[in-house]
Every structure is written in C-alpha cells, then in structure tokens.
Amino acid sequence: MLEQLSFMTSVATVAGIYAVLALGLNIHWGETGLLNFGHVAFFAVGAYTTAILTIPSPTATQAYSFGFGLPVVVGIVGGCIAAGLVAVLLGIPTLQLDEEYLAIVSIGLAEILRHVMMNENWLTGGVAGLYGIDRPLRGVIPPEAYDFFYLGLVVLAVGLCYAYSRRLKQSPFGRVLRSIRDDEEASIALGKHTFRYRMQAFVVGGVMAGLAGALWAHYATALTPTAFGANITFLTWVGLIVGGSGNSKGAILGAGLIIAFREATRYLPDLYGLGDIIPTLRLILVGALVIVTIRYRPDGLLPERDISYAEYCKRVEYGGE
C-alpha cells in the first residue's frame, strides 16, 4: 500500500510539472492566441540553467566545463530568468509573424536548441548529459518523506501559476491579450501596441515553462537531450486541448489527465494479460483521446467561459477594479 502511495506521489509530481507547462502554454495560446509549437525550448532552458547553476564544478573526466554549486533556490530563479530571456530573444523575430509562421519558426527553434544541447559538450555535457543534480533541502528532509515534500513544492508552483492566470482573467492586461487573440486589427485600432503585449505574454508563458523545467531537473537529478524532444510540446498541447484552452483550471485538469492516463495504462498488462502491445497501444490511446475530445467537446472538458458584458460590469464592480 505504501509502495503504491509512493508511486502515485511520483505520478502526481510529474503531472504537476506538466500542469505548470500547460498553464504557460495557456497564456500563449489560450489567452493571446500565439501558436507556439516550441514550448519545450523554454522547458529545456529552465532545466539546463538550474542544473548548470547548482551542480558542482566538473572533475577531469566530465565533459562539461561549468558548474557553480549554488543553492537550489538560486538555480530555480535563474532557470526562470533564463527562460524569460530566451523568450525575449525568440520573440523579437517571431512575434511579428502571423500564427502559422510562428508555429513553424518556434518548432524549428526548439529543434535547433535540442541540437545545441546535444553538441555543445562544454555547456550541457552533450549527449551524455548532466548528472548528480542536487535536490532542495535533501539533507534536511528525511528520505522517506522527501517525495511528499517535493510534491508539495510542485503543488505550490502550480498554485502560484494558477493564481497568476486567474488574476489575468480579470486584469486589464489580460483583456488586451484576449482582444489580440480575438481580433488583433481591432485592438490596434483601439491604440494598443500589440507587439509589446504579445511579447509580454510570450515571456510570462516562457517563464512558467522555465519554472517547470527547473522543477523537472531537480526531480529527475539527471538531464539528457532525449528528455527534451518535440513530444513534450505536443503532450502539453494535448493536455491543453483536452482540458480546455483559455481556462486555467482546464489546463491543470488536462495535464493531470494526460499524465494519469499515460501512467494508469502501465497497469493494463497486469489486468488483462495483453503483454507486449500495451506500450504501443498507449500512444494510440492518447491520440484517440484527442480525437474524441475534439469531436465531442471541441472546447475541451472545461471550456473558457464566455462572459457577457453585463456580467462583466457586475464583476468589475465587485472586484473593485
């Protein structure tokens, strides 16, 4: 029983990390309409930055040449900042592009970044990766309770990102983002400098993905480029679409469902003795889930709520804005 609990804790931790990723993507796509197919790039930058900041200096036999041995907190903050900076750099050339162009460029940039990770041995350890990444308060928390502590940390991160996303729904900033999503021409006509708003949204979502990456790095304690393929981007998209884009609760629910689904299907062989075909079947089932969702609930399980003007005025009154 305790063993099962321990396994479920690790599933919940991974689900939480994906929820943070999905919340970031929700700000890009759900709120602002940025078709970002390179989300994994921010995730990777966050993970590698915190790893490089916190691992000890390399010994003679190791491929990488930087390791600063700083506290984990510095690493996580550094990971978020680095992801934000990368978002600015990627944003300058790409955010002026139309949706479909942004999609192609962002997927390309994510692939370029992955190849940089594979080849710049001095920075990332190359294909061999980085190992022995420290975990926060490892010595302080008793080992048997550590998984729960880390889960708590991840839940806290989800909570923070969720609170931010909720606030965004009601704030003037969020309204501009949604106006850009729904009709960019109209918001330009109203005098909004849309490039600046798109950039800000891109950075905020990127920082969230960076945070997810940092949390992943300290959870996994090892990083290799195989962990940062395009499949992460698409799994996050699946979560967002199934959960409901434009709704932050939906993003969390979707991410949780996808991970739970992926992990729960590990038990199918035990139940029915189906054996070898299960691993392949799992991928098919994830695809089928998306098709079913789009067919029967095109806006996701928790669709974005359309707020009428009257209701909006009421809210603003009560919200004191």
Place this chain on the structure above:
Amino acid sequence: MVNGDKQVDRRTFLQTTAVAGGAFSVAGCMGGGGSDTAVLGMLQPFTGEVAWVGESSEVAMNIAVDQINEAGGMNGTDIEIVTEDTETNQQTAISALRKLTDSDGASAILGPTSFTLPAVMDIAQESQVPIISPTAGTSVLDDRGGNYIFRTSASDSLGGKAMARIARDNGYEEIAVMYVDNQGGRSFGQTVIEGFEALGGTITTEVALTPGKSSYRSELTEAFQDEPEFVSLTAGTQTGQIILDQWDEQGLGGVWGLSNDMQTDSFAADVGAPLEDSYAIGPLPGGEKYDEFAAEYESRAGESPQPFTPEAYDAAMLAALAAEAAESNSGSDLAGEIPAVSKDGETVTSFQAGADALDNGTEIDYDGASGPVDITSQGNIRSSFAVFQSTGSEWEQVGEIAADSLDF
C-alpha cells in the same frame, strides 16, 4: 412520466462513468505487487527506433526465468517478469523505473539502453534497487558503475579500443572516424580516436552523422578528403547500409572498420562484394552454453539470437544467483552479491548448479551465454572481442583481441 424521471441524463452518465473509470484505474494500481512472487523488472525500449531491443531481450529473459522457476525459483519463490517501455525517452524511463521499484517491488531491474540508463541511475541508487543492463555500452558508466549499477554488455570504450587495435595491428597509420551522433555512437567513436592516438596513429577527420538520413554523400566526401586507407564507422544497420552503398557508388576506396551492430551475416550479404577485406568487431562466438541458449532462442523466436540477447539472459541469471547468495530477494541485499557470484569461485553455468553450490556454502563464478561475465567493482565486464573480415558475402573470423590487450 415515470420513464422520464428514471432516464439517465448525459451529465449524470458522464459523471458516473468518470468516477467508475477513476475507481477502476485506482483499483488496478492496487492489484499489482505484494503477492508471493518475486519480481524482476525489465526496462527496455519497445517502441521507436530500437524497439527490437525490447522484444528480443524479452525472449532471452523469459528463457532465463523459465529455467530459474523450473529449478525452484529465486530463494524458493517463482519469478515474474514485469516489462516497461522506456520509449527511448528520459522522462518515460524515470516514470517506468519508479513504477517498477515502488509499485511492483522489483528485486532488480534489467535494462535499459545507453540512451536512458544515465538518466535513471541516480534514482535506482536512491531506491536501492540494482540495475543490470545487458544493453548499455555507454562510456559514461565506465567509472560510475558499481554499487547498484552493473552491466553484462561490454563498454563502448572497450569496443572503441578494440577497433583502434585492429587498425593499428593491420598497419594503418592514418584513419578517419565516422559515428552516428547519439550516446552510443559518440562514446564509441571518441574512444577509437583516443585509442588510436594513444597507439601512435593519426586521425585525419572525425565526422558525426545524424542517423536516418537518405543521403550521406557530403559526410563521405568530408571523411575521405585526406584519402584515409581505413575508416572506422559506428552506426546501426540501416544508416550503415546507406553509407556503404553511397561510398561504393562514389568509388572512394579504402577499407572499413565496422562496429558490432553491423557484424551480422545479413549485413555482409546485403552490401556484398564492395565490403570485401573490410573489418568488423563482434563478440567472440560463445561456447557450449551459447549454443544451448541459441537453440532455445531459435525455437521460441524463430530466428537466431539478436545482439545483446545472451547478455540479457546472463543479466537475469546473475540477479537470481545474487539473490540466492544473499538469501534475500530484496534489491538492497542482493546488489552487493552481483560481482561476487560472477567471478572467483566454482565455475557454474546454470542456475540449478549455482544454487546448489551456494547451498553448500561454496563461492561461485557464473559463466554464461555471453562469455565469462566477470563483473568488476566498477560494475563493468572485461570482455574479449573477435575480429571479422568480409569475404565479400559473409563475415569470417580472422583474429581475436584479448581483454588484456585493451588496457591502454
């Protein structure tokens, strides 16, 4: 009206099925483990580029486990194999490993490949469950193994050194090195370079290849620009075949030194005459124990054993014998016995013989289908290699490189 009231509306239906589904999957989680069987976890890729590794080593492990169970099981308990797919992806591998250690209570994990092993070794260490990989050649493990991480496959750095030896012993002074740019390819390629330079030779060019392309003409031009007489190539059979076809087409000359992945008879036959006089390294053909294993494998899978399958068989045997020696099926107890049962003692080649000897208090040295399988304190094996040369249609063994000659 009564009917109308009784009808289940869509919302209720969805809620009920969702709850039932959720409860069902939780119940499923509770079902595994905790029974009176011992579990050996198998963590290998079953999907993606190297799916054949998972499928073939599963056959080998089943052979080993059936033999162990027939002989009474591990410490009197039947072994059950639980397989998990790594999808050749670090994230999936970590979740899968945690499921095997936490939820299934595996005594030991057999697998995974070089792609994912470095990413999961810290976690295995933390969970105190030994990993015995039959498939990971990566040189990362050279000085990080031992304790909980072991392997029955030879390190790429030994293979690379053996390749350097072949080139040097046959009198080549200048060679070029090509390798596919992944964990395994790179560590193999790098040790060819280091080894050959240590032996006093010169490397003209080093070319990293992206696997799975349809044309390697520009890479070939680069590799052959200084007209090397010998080119070392580390690649899978598909990529290797394309490279060799285009090399022949361009008439670039020289001979090849091919890594063990390409040392299969079908490969030599497919490439044919252009490959004549080229070299390949491969495992030394096994003795009686290998033949016995190969016969059993063939009867089950309908083909001759794939690479790494004898190693997978031996990994399962070692885990079970270590458990017998520790008189416990717990991972943390048996981990320490893995090097001990592999060397220095009475030679045994089957689980039955090993278990009997251990019952009598004798130390044992397991020799398996893949060779003597002596695990060092760093968790590696020392391994000898065979040198093959192509006759233009098949590989012919022309020499042997002893493990001792690779200490340089």
